[in-house]
Amino acid sequence: MEFVLKQQQEELPYLYLPLFGDGGARALFTTRLGGVSRGCYSSLNLGYHTGDQPDAVTANRRLTAQALDIKDDRFFTVNQVHGDRVLVIESETDVFSKKGSRADAMVTHLQDVALTIFCADCQAVYIYDPLQRVIAIAHSGWRGTVARVAANCLQVMSHLYGSRPRDCRTALSPAAGCCCYEVGENVCAAVKEAFPGLWQRLLAKKDTDRWHFKISQANSLVLQDAGVRKENICISKLCTICRQDIFFSHRGSKGTTGRMAAVLIQ
Numbered sequence: 001m002e003f004v005l006k007q008q009q010e011e012l013p014y015l016y017l018p019l020f021g022d023g024g025a026r027a028l029f030t031t032r033l034g035g036v037s038r039g040c041y042s043s044l045n046l047g048y049h050t051g052d053q054p055d056a057v058t059a060n061r062r063l064t065a066q067a068l069d070i071k072d073d074r075f076f077t078v079n080q081v082h083g084d085r086v087l088v089i090e091s092e093t094d095v096f097s098k099k100g101s102r103a104d105a106m107v108t109h110l111q112d113v114a115l116t117i118f119c120a121d122c123q124a125v126y127i128y129d130p131l132q133r134v135i136a137i138a139h140s141g142w143r144g145t146v147a148r149v150a151a152n153c154l155q156v157m158s159h160l161y162g163s164r165p166r167d168c169r170t171a172l173s174p175a176a177g178c179c180c181y182e183v184g185e186n187v188c189a190a191v192k193e194a195f196p197g198l199w200q201r202l203l204a205k206k207d208t209d210r211w212h213f214k215i216s217q218a219n220s221l222v223l224q225d226a227g228v229r230k231e232n233i234c235i236s237k238l239c240t241i242c243r244q245d246i247f248f249s250h251r252g253s254k255g256t257t258g259r260m261a262a263v264l265i266q
């Protein structure tokens with residue numbers, strides 16, 4: 001299964017995963033299309049901390065809420081720091097009081113709370129337990145991936161709600177693909193340390209002498225190690241660096257660019 005572009009006339013286009021968890025949850029991913037930002041933020045930049053005009057970001061967030069049919073105040077976002085901390089949203093009070101906390105992953109059993117991660121090349125990991133009705137999303141760049149932030153989500157889900165990883169449906173968002181994701185010695189060393197014996201599957205040398213990181217394969221391994229069935233892991237093949245016609249890419253733009261939103265809601 002792959003994320004599909006939903007584009008109706010005059011409406012903001014976005015990607016979604018058809019029938020995620022038999023339709024019990026919606027896994028969504030915005031593109032860079034359809035917004036009001038200009039220049040390198042053109043056009044649907046959803047990140048305030050990018051250098052873009054705040055008014056434009058506010059307008060873009062409003063357009064996104066409308067298109068996804070989610071109320072503005074139901075988006076739950078955190079202060080992402082490339083860490084492995086999981087924030088749990090346990091009550092309606094939490095929905096308002098915990099917004100903006102330092103974390104890179106979120107878990108909730110609540111309905112109508114849109115767990116949201118901003119990214120441009122980093123991967124979003126979506127997790128849905130259709131039996132316990134719990135959702136989680138993780139922001140997983142190379143740092144989050146070697147720190148196994150997605151596995152931390154599963155652990156919290158299991159501890160608090162009795163979720164079993166083998167029941168969970170998961171998806172990996174569009175991200176920097178192996179085709180383009182060249183990494184240095186520091187990343188290679190971290191990958192080798194985090195995946196001893198398996199790192200040969202996660203690092204590949206392309207035509208040049210430089211290593212490329214397979215972030216989707218790494219996150220898939222993290223999920224499988226935690227007990228998720230391989231057939232319940234949906235991996236997007238879309239590369240954000242190759243497809244800068246539809247995605248923002250931090251690497252592709254040398255750092256000055258917008259952010260997409262990965263959203264999971266039940």
Ligand SMILES: [Zn+2]
Nearest residue numbers: 179180239242
């Ligand atoms: Zn690529």
